[in-house]
Amino acid sequence: MQYNVTVIGSGPGGYVAAIRCAQLGFKTAIVEKYNTLGGTCLNVGCIPSKALLDSSEHFINAKEHFKEHGIDIPDPKLNLTQMIKRKTDVVKANVDGIAFLMKKNKIDVHTGVGSFVDKNTIKITSGDGKEKTITAEKVIIATGSKPTPLPFAPFDKKRIISSTEALELKELPKHLIVIGGGVIGMELGSVFARIGSKVTVVEFLDSLIPTMDGTMGKELLKVAKKMGIECFLSHKVTAVENKGKEVIIKAETKDGKNTIELKGDYCLVSIGRRPYTDGLGLDKIGVETEKGQIAVDDHLKTKVDNVYAIGDVVRGAMLAHKAEEEGVFVAEQLAGQKPHVHYLLIPGVVYTWPEVASVGYTEEQLKEQGKAYKVGNFPYKALGRARASMDTDGLVKILADKQTDEILGVHIIGARAADMIAAGVTAMEFRASAEDVARMSHAHPTYMEAVKEACLAATANRPIHL
Amino acid sequence: MAIQIKIPAVGESISEVTIANWLKKDGDTVKLDEVIAELESDKATFELTAPSAGVLKILKPQGSTVPIGELICEVEPSQAAAPVAQPTNSKPAASSSPAAPPKASGGVKEMKVPTVGESITEVTISTWLKKDGDFVTLDEIIAEVESDKATFELPAEATGILRIVAKEKQTLPIGGLICKIEITEGAPQTSGAAPATQKAEANVSNDKSYATGHPSPAAAKILSEKGISSEQVPGTGIGGRITKEDAQKAQSQPAKPAENKAAAPPSTPPVIASGGGRNVRSEKMTSLRKTIAKRLVAVKNETAMLTTFNEVDMKPVMDLRSKYKDQFKEKYGVGLGFMSFFTKAVCAALREFPAVNASLDGDEIVYHDYCDVSIAVSTPRGLVVPVIRNAESLTFNQIESEVVRLATKGRDGKLSIEEMTGGTFSITNGGVFGSMLSTPIINPPQSAILGMHNIVERPVVKNGEVVVRPIMYVALSYDHRIVDGRESVSFLVRVKEMLEDPGRLILGV
Numbered sequence: 001m002q003y004n005v006t007v008i009g010s011g012p013g014g015y016v017a018a019i020r021c022a023q024l025g026f027k028t029a030i031v032e033k034y035n036t037l038g039g040t041c042l043n044v045g046c047i048p049s050k051a052l053l054d055s056s057e058h059f060i061n062a063k064e065h066f067k068e069h070g071i072d073i074p075d076p077k078l079n080l081t082q083m084i085k086r087k088t089d090v091v092k093a094n095v096d097g098i099a100f101l102m103k104k105n106k107i108d109v110h111t112g113v114g115s116f117v118d119k120n121t122i123k124i125t126s127g128d129g130k131e132k133t134i135t136a137e138k139v140i141i142a143t144g145s146k147p148t149p150l151p152f153a154p155f156d157k158k159r160i161i162s163s164t165e166a167l168e169l170k171e172l173p174k175h176l177i178v179i180g181g182g183v184i185g186m187e188l189g190s191v192f193a194r195i196g197s198k199v200t201v202v203e204f205l206d207s208l209i210p211t212m213d214g215t216m217g218k219e220l221l222k223v224a225k226k227m228g229i230e231c232f233l234s235h236k237v238t239a240v241e242n243k244g245k246e247v248i249i250k251a252e253t254k255d256g257k258n259t260i261e262l263k264g265d266y267c268l269v270s271i272g273r274r275p276y277t278d279g280l281g282l283d284k285i286g287v288e289t290e291k292g293q294i295a296v297d298d299h300l301k302t303k304v305d306n307v308y309a310i311g312d313v314v315r316g317a318m319l320a321h322k323a324e325e326e327g328v329f330v331a332e333q334l335a336g337q338k339p340h341v342h343y344l345l346i347p348g349v350v351y352t353w354p355e356v357a358s359v360g361y362t363e364e365q366l367k368e369q370g371k372a373y374k375v376g377n378f379p380y381k382a383l384g385r386a387r388a389s390m391d392t393d394g395l396v397k398i399l400a401d402k403q404t405d406e407i408l409g410v411h412i413i414g415a416r417a418a419d420m421i422a423a424g425v426t427a428m429e430f431r432a433s434a435e436d437v438a439r440m441s442h443a444h445p446t447y448m449e450a451v452k453e454a455c456l457a458a459t460a461n462r463p464i465h466l
Numbered sequence: 467m468a469i470q471i472k473i474p475a476v477g478e479s480i481s482e483v484t485i486a487n488w489l490k491k492d493g494d495t496v497k498l499d500e501v502i503a504e505l506e507s508d509k510a511t512f513e514l515t516a517p518s519a520g521v522l523k524i525l526k527p528q529g530s531t532v533p534i535g536e537l538i539c540e541v542e543p544s545q546a547a548a549p550v551a552q553p554t555n556s557k558p559a560a561s562s563s564p565a566a567p568p569k570a571s572g573g574v575k576e577m578k579v580p581t582v583g584e585s586i587t588e589v590t591i592s593t594w595l596k597k598d599g600d601f602v603t604l605d606e607i608i609a610e611v612e613s614d615k616a617t618f619e620l621p622a623e624a625t626g627i628l629r630i631v632a633k634e635k636q637t638l639p640i641g642g643l644i645c646k647i648e649i650t651e652g653a654p655q656t657s658g659a660a661p662a663t664q665k666a667e668a669n670v671s672n673d674k675s676y677a678t679g680h681p682s683p684a685a686a687k688i689l690s691e692k693g694i695s696s697e698q699v700p701g702t703g704i705g706g707r708i709t710k711e712d713a714q715k716a717q718s719q720p721a722k723p724a725e726n727k728a729a730a731p732p733s734t735p736p737v738i739a740s741g742g743g744r745n746v747r748s749e750k751m752t753s754l755r756k757t758i759a760k761r762l763v764a765v766k767n768e769t770a771m772l773t774t775f776n777e778v779d780m781k782p783v784m785d786l787r788s789k790y791k792d793q794f795k796e797k798y799g800v801g802l803g804f805m806s807f808f809t810k811a812v813c814a815a816l817r818e819f820p821a822v823n824a825s826l827d828g829d830e831i832v833y834h835d836y837c838d839v840s841i842a843v844s845t846p847r848g849l850v851v852p853v854i855r856n857a858e859s860l861t862f863n864q865i866e867s868e869v870v871r872l873a874t875k876g877r878d879g880k881l882s883i884e885e886m887t888g889g890t891f892s893i894t895n896g897g898v899f900g901s902m903l904s905t906p907i908i909n910p911p912q913s914a915i916l917g918m919h920n921i922v923e924r925p926v927v928k929n930g931e932v933v934v935r936p937i938m939y940v941a942l943s944y945d946h947r948i949v950d951g952r953e954s955v956s957f958l959v960r961v962k963e964m965l966e967d968p969g970r971l972i973l974g975v
Contacts, residue, residue, distance in 0.1 A: 338690035340683065404676035430707060431677040 001108065003029045005334065006122055006136035008114040008280065011039020013311030013323025014142030015098050020331035021140075022105035029134060030107055031114035031124055037098040038091075039144050040312075041320040044164040047094050049187055050351055051087040052167065056194040057353050065390060078195050080172050087167065110134065116281040119304050138306045140330055141287075141294060142323065143280060145273040145312035150179065153240035153269070159247040160240055160267050163188060173197045175264035177249050179237050181208040183350045185270035186220065190352045193227045200230045200262055202237055202251050204271075209350055213362035213411040215377075215397050220356060220413060223393050232260060240267055275313040300330050322346045345428050349418045354380075354394045357421035360409035360428055363399055372402035376434060376458025378450045380414045382465050385445035391415035396454040398434055405433035405459060416447045423451060434458035468540040469518050473505065475534050476512055476883070482533045483507045484753050485526055492524040496541060503539075508757035509886055511879040518543055527700055530604065531753065533623075537573060573649040575624035579611070579642045586613045590637045591644065596622075598630040602647065603702070609644070626650040678706030685713035692716060692747060717749040754848045765908050770946040773905040776958045778965045780921050780936040783807050786968055798863035804918070805841070805869050806862040808893060808961075810971050812916060813837040813858040815960040816891060819953045822944065823890050825911040831948055840889030840909055841869060843876035844899075850876045851909055853889040893918065903939045913948050916961070917941035 004026035007018045014030060015037060021028040036043055062076040102109050112126035116139075123133045147162035149155050157165050166188050176192045178185040181203030193199040201208070201224070207217035208224065208231065224231055232251065238259075239250040247267045252259040275292040282288075287302040287309075288295045294302055294309040301308050308330045311323030325341045332339040350356040366373045376398040380386040386394075394414025400407050410424030427437050438455035442448045453463040473483055486506040490496055496516040503514040516522070520541040526532055579589055589611045596608040602622040609620040622628070626649040632638055681689055681696045685708045689696055692713075699716040701708035751759070765771065787802055794802040816823040816837050824833045839857040843850050852872035854865060875881045892909045897920040906917040917940065924937040940961065944954045964970045 338687060340686050340690065342683070401676070406676055429683050430703075431680045433677075436704075 001029065001134045003027050003108070003134060003136040005029075005138045005140065005331075006031065006114075006134060007140045007142055007327075008122070009039060009142035009144055009311075010037040010098065010109075011142060011144045011311060011323065012041045012320040013144070013327045014039065014140070015101070015327075016324040017140050017142060017310060017327030017331050018107045019101060019105050020328045021334065022107050024331060024335040026331075026334065028105075028107045029110055029136065030102065031110045031112065031122065033111075033113050035111060035127075036092075036095040037102065037109065038095040039142075042094045042098065043091060044167055046320055046351075048087045048091050048167045049163070049184075049191070051090040052083065052191050053187065053351050053353065055083045055086065056191045060194040068390070078172060080169070080195070083195075084168065084170075113279050115279055116285045119285045119306055138308065138334055140327070141277070141280065141302075141307065141309040141313055142311050142327065143276050143313050144323075145318055146276045147269070148272045148274045150237065150240060150269055150271065155269065156242055159242040159244075159265070160269060163268070163270060166192075166266075166268050169266070173264070173266040175200070175262075175266075177202065177247070177262050177264040177267045179240070179249070179267065179269050180204075180271040181231060181233070182211070182270060182272065183209060183348075185268065186224070186350060186352050188268060188270070189229055190224070190227060193224075193229050194353075198228070198230075198264075200232070200264065202232045202235050202249065202262070204234070204236055206234045208233070209356060212348060212350070212356060212358050213397065213409065214364055215395070216356050216358065216411055216413050219394060220350075220352065223352070223354060223413075226393075235260065240269075273312065273318055277313060299333060300326055316343060317346060317348065319346060319348065342429065345425050347421045347425055349421065351418065354391065354414045355417040356411075356413045357417040357424075358409065358411040359421055359424045360407065361399060362409060362411070363397075366399060366408060371408070373408060374400045374402050374405075374434075374458050376400065376454045376456065376461070376463075378454035378457055378463055378466065380447075380450060382453075383445075383447065383450050384465075385447055385449065386415065388445065389415065396420075396450040398451070398454040398458040400434040400455075400458040405435055406431055407434055407437065407455075407458075410451070412451070414447065414450070420448055420451060423448060435460075468523065468542045469520070470537050471514070471517060471539045471541065473532055473534050473536050473538060474514075476505075476507060476510075480507045480509065480534065480883070482531050482753075483512070484531045485528050485538065486511060488524060488528050490522050492522065494522050496520065496522050506753055507883075508753040509883045510881055514538075516541055527604075528698065529750075573624075575626070575647040575649055577620070577623050577644045577647065579638050579640050579644060581640055586640065588637050588639045588642075589613045591632050591634050594630060594634055596628050598628060600628045601650075602626065602628045611644075620644065622647060624649045675705035679708060680706075681708040681713060682710055684710040688713035689716060691745065715748075717747070752847065754850075758848055761910065762907055765910050769908060769910070771908055771943055772946055773941050773943040774951075774955050774958055775903070775939060775941050776962050778938045778940055778962050779926065780804075780938050780965070782968055783965055784921075784936055794863065798867070800863060800866045800870060802862065803866060803869070805893070805895075806865040807965060807968065807971075808916070808918060809839055809854065809857050809860075809865050810862065811961045811964040812839060812891065812893065814964060814971065814974065815957050817858070818960060819949075819957040821949045821953050822914045822942075822957050824913055824948055825890070826913070826945070826948055827911070834890040836890070838888055838890045840892040840912070841872065842892065842894035842909075843873045845876050845879065847879060850881060850886060851889065851892060852876055852881055852885045853887070892916070895919075897921065897938065903941065905941055906943045908943055908945055914942055914944040914954065914957075916958075917943070 005021045006029045007014045008031045010030050010032040018028050018030045041047060059076060059078060062073060066073055110124045112124040115123045117123050117133060120137065121133055121135050123131055125131050153160055155162050163184050172195060173192055175198045178189045178199060178201045181201045185201060186208060189199045189201055207214060208220050209217050221231060234254050235251040236254060237249060237251045241248045246263055246265055249262045249267060250259060277289060277292055277294065285304050285307065287304050287307055293315060294313045296302055296309050296314050300310055300314065310326035310330055312318040316322055325346065329339045329341050345359055347357055347359040378396050380394040381392045386392050397411040398407060399409035407427055410421065412420055434455040438452055438459050442452040453465055457463045476483065483505040485503060487504040489504065490502045496502055496519065498519045499515045501513045502516050502522060505512045505514055518541050520543040523540045523542060525540065526538040532538055591609055592612045593610040595610065596602055602608055604625045605621045607619045608622050608628060611618055611620050624647045626647040629646040629648060631646060632644045638644065679696050679701055689699065694716050696708055699708050699712055702712050703709040783804065791802045820833050823837060824831050836856050837858040839854045840851040841854060843852060854868045857865060872885065889909065889912060891912055892915040894906050894915060895918040896904050897918050901919050903919055904917055906915045908915050919939045921936045921938045923934050925932050926935045926937065940958060942954055942958045
């Protein structure tokens, strides 16, 4: 078969690129190794983890908060099998949705491992060993990423597990030890903490979710402690040992003076993800990688003229929505358009409860740049809506240019932060000032009022409700 | 005190110019006599120099068309520039706020009924789209005006507060006062505006801010695709942001004359990649193009133009040229082209047929006892027609040097108006682009134009035998109102005879 564009990988970057290509009139194919479309995000990432996060949130509400709301129920019991099944159903509905979208857009789906024969020819080897080749004028690599193992303790998928296994557990861990207090570790850690596991987090750096604004890490640490999650910051894991029924983790402080030993039944290693290009045959066509990451130029083009790469396999944050933007960007470029991706304004989100979301610069980055800035904070506690819903943990933090009042960063930890951050992105795309946002009417009572109040605080330290 | 710079009177018939290019930015420090801008009229490009050293304050954006005498910028003398004291007031926060309200600059722009057409003497204000006291921005449509022929829109000639003079349905003569605009400007510089501050605070301000010129995401994509820098687009959004609509309406600025030599013609079609883009672009006509358009249509409508043709065997001229071109070049430092032969032949023929060299002025025919030959030069900005003065008295080498000089200046956009006015007859050479035959249009108020074309080897009959000769078709378009068929045809035959036997040029037979 001959195509204008072939996309390898059907995650959020790949399938979105394919749809946009098809919309623009290209004859398009997509190659996927697994039997279901959607990649990590839909199968073993964003969607299933959010499904479990919500289930666990309902559980904790039923268990601890209903009573206060005036709802008396017998003590709720966890049915993990059903919880995992519901998650599986959600995943299935989503991946079926992608299959439908492929059909609707007349995109050919080829199942099997895609591998370059030459820069225009791709061999597809399916699970049963059958091979076929297709040709394409342009190829978009969107093969994503895989969890990074600890160098001294590879995943055994029994006791030492990655996020993929954590989403499929058959039993409730008694003590889950999470190595890495980043986004994935905190999301899954909080799921299991809520449904009854003891959770301990070991983080190498001195803050949780260390890539985000420092205030967010601090607030999340408070919330985690409230939830009963024990956190060891600035600790380096030195050994992880599977003892059959338990797993032993040894860690030490950075100076090596204090060591700890933790015993648990599961160890979730969530220290990051690495770009995944295995079996692509990049060496055959001369596409260069650095630590597995594909080198691309500003147009997301590789060293080879007709081959592009997007999403987790290239530089930048490993986020589904970043990959989607890049997929659209490449497709439109191929059609002769000149789209933009504004990397600074790709929001970052952590789906703990409460959620954390941010866009723009962190306070640490502004300090490093020596930029004169103002800070406006507004706590959820002071928000009528948050009190009504009993979601009073969290705050909104606005960073604005000291001279011009332009918003430079929006950081939210609190209920619905992930949805609210879109307003921050919009404001920043139009380079709104803090006062601009503060002067826009925000419906009452909503969580978004916290953003308005924080903007008032940033403008001239004049929030109304504080 | 800032020195105000107004558009100088640049030529008799020129009433407005376009700011083609600001060479200095707002707030730049300029030196005495430094060139700060390039102005373009429908005839030529001029450079605007700084009358004093100091800090430049631009009042009219690039690309705007302004009448002669209009204030376009100010230069604040340098010694005074640094310590300009902010007007002392009790609200320092207000004056330093990026969204400072517009302040009156003290200037008032009187808007008068423009000349809308030859025969139109009065217009009626049909609708005011803006109210008295409204804040209007430059080029914003403020009213609809009706003449007996058409309705047209009236754009604001300045940014500021509108003061309406003529009411709706009122009929005004051409030149009559329609309204005044109290010009306002962004920078808090003038102190006399303090009382206005508070009142204007509620108004949407289009003042400069840190976000001025920032395109929205969709606008950024559109501008990239048009190849227009966001700096060239005036933003109408809050704080001067560039909205999607601004980007859709944006057009690329005319290329800088200095860049013309290297730059591709501005009409390069958009690049289409494999996907088959179907972009459509609109570009505002330059003054030059507008003038060309107006003039050409006028000629078609107002003259009785027709064209006569002939063919010229170029062999004799070509032989002569190849025989002497090296010597000629060595002696005069300029190549021997065909233009000198044609110009000489035309001058000789014009003497014999003076009507072809005449022009109509009302009811009078003006005959010229000299031959000022206009030559059409194609430039990246469009067609220009510089004049070879007293061509009848020039030698071959003088004509060739003059052609080279004028063509080079034309391509660089440096021709003065004087160099382009007053021709009595025109020559155009479509042959350089490969034209076999065409009907040129008269360059008014002249009454004839000679069209040269490409030279092609054709079979012709000489002395009863078919031979191959280099042939050029020539065309003479003429205004039949003053040139008769006999004269025009004979004129062209005369030109042909002299070119086919260049000896006649010497002997005058």
